Amino acid sequence: MFPAASLLTIIFLALSIAGSPVEIDNSPITLPIARRLNLSDGPINLLQQDKARVTALRENSLSKKGGHTVSTPVINNALGYLITVGIGSPATTYNLIVDTGSSNTWVGANTKYVKTKTSVDTREPVAVSYGSGSFSGTEYTDTITLGTGLTITAQSIGVASTSSGFTGVDGILGIGPLDLTSGTLTNEPTKTIPTVTDNLYSQGTISQKVIGISFEPTTSNIVTNGVLTFGGTDATKYTGSIAYTPITTTYPASTYWGINESISYGSTTILSSTAGIVDTGTTFVYIASDAYAKYKSATGGTLDTATGLLLISSSQYKALKNLNFHIGSETYALTPNAQIWPRSLNSYVGGSSNAIYLMVSDIGTPSGAGFDFVNGYTFLERFYSVYDTANSRVGFAKTSYTDATTN
DSSP: OOOOSOOSSOBOOEEOOOOOOTTOSSSOOOEEEEEEBOOTTOSOOHHHHHHHHHHHHHHSSEEEETTEEEEOOOOOTTOOOEEEEEETTTTEEEEEEEETTOOOOEEOSSSOOOOOTTOEEEEEEEEEEETTEEEEEEEEEEEEEEETTEEEEEEEEEEEEEEESOTTOOEEEEOSOGGGGTTOBTTOTTOOOOOHHHHHHHTTSOSSSEEEEEEOOOSSSEEEEEEEEESSOOGGGOEEEEEEEEOOOSTTGGGSSEEEEEEEETTEEEEEEEEEEEOTTOOSEEEOHHHHHHHHHHHTOEEOTTTSSEEEOHHHHHTOOOEEEEETTEEEEEOTGGGBOOGGGGGGGTOOTTOEEEOEEEOSSOTTSSOOEEEOHHHHTTEEEEEETTTTEEEEEEOTTTTOOOO
């Protein structure tokens, strides 16, 4: 489970509106993303908190209650993507975590919900337990404004009467699969709640239930380094074409944006084709314990007690081979530089300034568990990713940063 108190580190991705997905004829919808490391409590063990999210994703993805399936989404207290949204008319501004690993939208953790003429109390109690904490309250419908040209009417939102583990943010904007909302309405546990993406589509604001996400490698603790697109993709953020792969049918990865892939280090397979997930809320790449042991041996990395990451020497770095992710008929290679933590940020995670740390870690269970990898931010900052709800698929494309040497 996650530390249940404050957000020790949060990478804020403050989102604002400026353009639109290329597939849409009306005004473009583009959301620039800014990353900020909050180090008010000093250096943090990012890996420890990151692993807590991965563990909760794996163990709490679905549970059985009263004969039906109940989802338990989770939030990483060390990593967040924040969007500034307006709710109500006149609107009150809230800073919400954008998360592909959960699907409920709710407010009130810090800035309290302000009722206006567009607020409708459904009188439905709602509650969600996260690895990092929880919230409970009442479900409302209200108008959400993400920016010019991106307004959602009658969006279902939870209004927290109590919450824990969300210091510094006001709640969550969930953009995960719809089924993750099942079981969150106390009196109607089998009912799902339409997500923001669902309502943008049903109200005609976007023509496809598609989200495109672009990140860029960064060596700064505060930087605008990405774009989120509702309703399609942004062709300026990737090169070549997008290749799609279907959502896996293997449980529990199928609960999330789960896919099948195999992984090789150089020409040596370290993880045979298996199921795992793609997750914007996870920082590192996690692989099954047996695959991790092979990777550790092949790279010569040793476990660093201060950071929890694998430490390699300069000579070992020079000898690193590509880490290849084989997804469908395509191969996506993390170059040696893409496999290491940005050296200029070492001190922020408790590391030595001149050390070289690998960003691949042990998921904690052997392969064959149905949740054998997590392709987190380390992977996603090198490849454009697309989340296509209608066609139940995830897409990837190379970018101008795929082979960058910024780390």
